[in-house]
Structures are given as structure tokens and as C-alpha cells.
Amino acid sequence: MASSRLLVAPELAAIKVHGMTRESFLLRSTLAGAAAYGTLSATGLVTKALADSSSGDVEILNFALTLEFLESEFYTLAADQVKGLSDDETKLTKKLRDDEKAHVDALIATIKKLGGKPVAKPEFDFGGAFGDRATYLKTSNTLEDTGVSAYNGAAPMIKSGEVLGAAGSIVQIEARHAAIIRLVRNKPPAPAAFDKASDMGAVLKAVKPFIKA
Amino acid sequence: MTDSALRELADDPSSRKRFFKMLGGAGAVSAFSVALAACGGDDDESSSSSAKPAPPAKSADTNKSDLEILNYALTLEFLEADFYAQVIDSGMVKDPKVGSIAKKFGSTEQEHVDALIATIKKLGGKPVAAPKSNFGPTFDKGLMATLEAAADVENLGAAAYLGQAGNIKNKEVLAAALAIHTVEARHAAALNELVGRGFGDGKGGLKGSLPDGPFAKPMDMAAVLAAVKPFLA
Numbered sequence: 020m021a022s023s024r025l026l027v028a029p030e031l032a033a034i035k036v037h038g039m040t041r042e043s044f045l046l047r048s049t050l051a052g053a054a055a056y057g058t059l060s061a062t063g064l065v066t067k068a069l070a071d072s073s074s075g076d077v078e079i080l081n082f083a084l085t086l087e088f089l090e091s092e093f094y095t096l097a098a099d100q101v102k103g104l105s106d107d108e109t110k111l112t113k114k115l116r117d118d119e120k121a122h123v124d125a126l127i128a129t130i131k132k133l134g135g136k137p138v139a140k141p142e143f144d145f146g147g148a149f150g151d152r153a154t155y156l157k158t159s160n161t162l163e164d165t166g167v168s169a170y171n172g173a174a175p176m177i178k179s180g181e182v183l184g185a186a187g188s189i190v191q192i193e194a195r196h197a198a199i200i201r202l203v204r205n206k207p208p209a210p211a212a213f214d215k216a217s218d219m220g221a222v223l224k225a226v227k228p229f230i231k232a
Numbered sequence: 233m234t235d236s237a238l239r240e241l242a243d244d245p246s247s248r249k250r251f252f253k254m255l256g257g258a259g260a261v262s263a264f265s266v267a268l269a270a271c272g273g274d275d276d277e278s279s280s281s282s283a284k285p286a287p288p289a290k291s292a293d294t295n296k297s298d299l300e301i302l303n304y305a306l307t308l309e310f311l312e313a314d315f316y317a318q319v320i321d322s323g324m325v326k327d328p329k330v331g332s333i334a335k336k337f338g339s340t341e342q343e344h345v346d347a348l349i350a351t352i353k354k355l356g357g358k359p360v361a362a363p364k365s366n367f368g369p370t371f372d373k374g375l376m377a378t379l380e381a382a383a384d385v386e387n388l389g390a391a392a393y394l395g396q397a398g399n400i401k402n403k404e405v406l407a408a409a410l411a412i413h414t415v416e417a418r419h420a421a422a423l424n425e426l427v428g429r430g431f432g433d434g435k436g437g438l439k440g441s442l443p444d445g446p447f448a449k450p451m452d453m454a455a456v457l458a459a460v461k462p463f464l465a
Binding site: 114117118119121122125167170171174175176180181183184185187188189190191192193194195196197198199201202207208209211212213214215216 | 333336337339340343344347390394397398403404406407408410411412413414415417418419420421422425442445446447448449450
């Protein structure tokens with residue numbers, strides 16, 4: 020599993036997810052997805068679940084929802100805690116917070132519409148990410164880029180055209196977020212000609228260390 | 233011009249089976265072969281958009297509609313690559329920061345062109361020729377108008393890819409399109425920033441880049457082609 024590229028982001032390692040075990044997190048939000056990539060041997064149960072298209076889509080949506088919960092919480096706390104931001108950076112932080120919250124709400128609504136059960140919001144601990152402007156922006160940069168690669172990796176597995184459209188309209192915003200944050204950091208807004216697609220297992224690997232076991 | 237090229241494509245009776253290799257030089261689709269296997273193949277015909285479900289012709293039809301989309305994307309990418317090349321050649325950009333963005337974006341669009349051509353060929357299709365562009369009137373209005381036009385074209389590109397995502401049949405093609413889609417979005421956001429659009433007061437440079445709010449809006453092919461028409465000769 021190609022997880023190392025995500026694990027090289029040390030600022031993410033400070034983030035912890037409380038309230039669920041690593042195992043339950045994996046099971047609840049991504050078992051089917053991980054199995055889809057062959058990272059787990061697909062049991063009969065999982066194979067059956069994936070055969071049902073709306074069930075597979077719900078798994079992907081819940082995976083996305085978990086990431087959006089994380090981003091939403093991240094900016095909500097950042098807006099309160101990070102010192103030394105310019106007016107525009109504060110405004111941007113609030114805009115990002117509102118966008119991610121809108122994504123959370125949309126994903127929950129979509130999951131329910133499909134007859135699925137949205138995952139509960141985990142508790143997160145972002146460690147020292149809000150200690151100073153630079154750390155915050157760097158963590159934000161990593162989260163947004165990770166979000167883009169997560170959606171791009173999962174989207175081709177989506178069966179419903181409607182769900183795919185929704186995921187596409189969200190990932191485009193994540194990409195725009197990433198570009199803006201990168202500009203703020205004086206980094207190239209679009210470093211590669213093709214955005215990376217990470218499989219769910221790899222993204223989870225990046226999140227897993229932050230889960231309080 | 234584009235229409236006739238697309239129509240020409242529609243007559244291409246190629247089989248999609250020829251390609252199952254990685255598309256155009258991107259690591260972006262690396263997870264793909266496994267994902268494909270997990271999806272039980274990519275022949276999922278759940279979409280209602282291809283109206284003729286004649287079973288023997290299904291594969292060719294699927295291939296054909298993907299090729300149409302790829303050539304449509306190629307037309308837009310040709311236009312973008314040409315735009316940046318001409319901007320750089322014109323010497324109108326003096327600010328090194330803007331210059332490096334124009335160069336980087338231009339070389340990225342050229343990579344998109346190359347990848348799309350390779351993909352179309354792998355699918356057994358025929359890549360459309362580059363359209364003849366007409367950016368002169370835009371350039372004559374100066375750098376800001378030129379950057380605004382670049383932002384417009386990138387926003388159109390992002391909306392165009394988003395508009396087609398649900399129509400793409402082949403999962404591998406979809407993965408490649410998505411990997412390009414978000415790069416167009418990054419370009420659009422950055423250029424919107426540069427030209428001072430969107431939210432923010434402009435005090436610290438955060439002037440814009442989220443024109444649609446939390447959810448990006450797709451555009452269909454006809455709307456996009458109409459919007460780029462002023463740039464075509």
C-alpha cells in the first residue's frame with residue numbers, strides 16, 4: 020500500500036482522533052473501500068456489500084465524510100485559536116470552515132438519501148497545529164492536498180452518476196482551497212500536471228496514527 | 233470546427249479493448265488497475281445517457297462517447313496551452329511571479345495535451361487537430377485583461393471536466409480526467425486570486441477564487457464551446 024507519501028507529512032501526525040478505536044474507525048468508515056483496493060482480502064461479506072452499488076457508494080461517502088469532519092473541525096478551531104493571521108487570512112479561514120461544513124452537511128444528506136447511515140463525527144486532536152500561523156497554514160495545505168487526492172482516488176469507484184457529480188463538485192473546491200492556501204504560503208498552487216489519486220487505504224494510513232487507540 | 237471533428241470521431245469504430253495500460257504519463261492513475269479489478273470491470277452501463285443499448289455494439293458505443301469527451305477536453309487543453317505560450321512569447325508579463333505562473337501553467341497544459349492525445353490513441357481514436365486561436369484582441373487590452381481571460385478559460389476548463397465526469401464510461405479515463413480536473417481548478421483559483429476576484433477585500437492578496445461557493449458548478453459541452461468561441465479564429 021502506497022502510504023509512505025502521505026506519512027511524510029509530520030504535521031498530520033499530531034492530529035488525534037478521540038472517541039473511536041483505530042479498529043472501529045477502519046471498520047466503520049472504510050472496510051469495504053480498503054478491500055476494494057486489495058489491501059484486505061475481500062471477505063464474502065465485503066464482496067457482497069460492494070456488489071450492491073449504493074452500499075459501495077455509501078462507504079465512499081462515509082470515507083469522504085470522515086475527512087470533511089476533520090477539515091471542518093480543523094478550520095473551526097483554527098478560526099478561534101490561530102494568532103497572527105492577517106485579516107484576509109482570517110477571512111479565508113472562516114470561508115474554508117464554512118465550505119467544509121457545507122460539505123459535511125451535503126455528504127450526510129446524500130448518505131441518508133441513499134438509505135445509508137452517516138458515520139458519527141469523531142473527536143479530533145490537532146496537537147500543535149494552531150500554535151502559529153506557519154504551522155497552521157502548512158497543516159491546512161497538507162489536509163487540502165490530501166483531500167484532493169482522496170476524492171480523486173475514490174471517485175472512479177462511485178457507481179451513481181449523481182454521487183459522482185456531487186463528489187466532483189466538492190473535490191473541485193478542495194483543489195481551489197489547496198491552491199489558495201499554497202499561494203498564501205508562497206508555494207506553487209498547482210505543483211503537478213496531474214493531481215495525485217490516493218487510495219482509501221493510503222489516506223487512512225495517514226489518519227490512522229492520529230486515532231487514539 | 234470542433235463539431236465536425238467530433239462528428240468525425242463518432243464514426244471511428246474502434247474497440248476499447250486495446251488499452252488497459254496506464255494513461256498518459258501520470259502517476260495520478262496508479263491505483264487504478266486494482267480499483268478496476270475491484271469494480272468488477274469497467275463496463276458498468278448504469279448511465280442512461282447513452283441511448284442505444286444494442287448489446288453487440290455496447291463496447292464500441294462506450295468507447296466512442298469517451299473519445300468524444302476526450303477530444304473535447306483536448307480542444308480546450310490545446311487552447312489553454314496555446315494561450316500561455318502566446319502570453320509568454322508576447323513579453324507582456326514583466327512580474328517574475330506572474331511569469332513563472334504562466335510558464336508553469338503553460339507547461340502543465342501542454343502535458344495535459346500530450347496525455348489526452350496518448351489516451352485517445354490508446355483507445356483507438358483519432359485526436360482532433362489544435363484549433364486556430366485568436367487571442368490578439370484580448371492581448372491588446374493589456375495584461376490584466378489577459379490574466380482575466382486566462383482565469384475565465386481555466387474556470388471553464390474546470391467546469392467542463394466536471395460537466396463530463398458523469399458521462400465518462402471507462403473508469404481509467406475517468407481517473408485521468410479527475411486528475412486533470414482538479415489541476416484546472418487549482419489554476420482557476422490561483423488566477424482568480426491574481427486578478428482580484430471573489431471574496432476578500434484585497435488587502436492582503438486573498439482576493440478570490442471560490443466563485444461558486446462550497447460546490448463547484450458543472451457546464452455542459454455546448455455552453456463551454458460557446459464560451460470559448462471568442463478565442464477561436
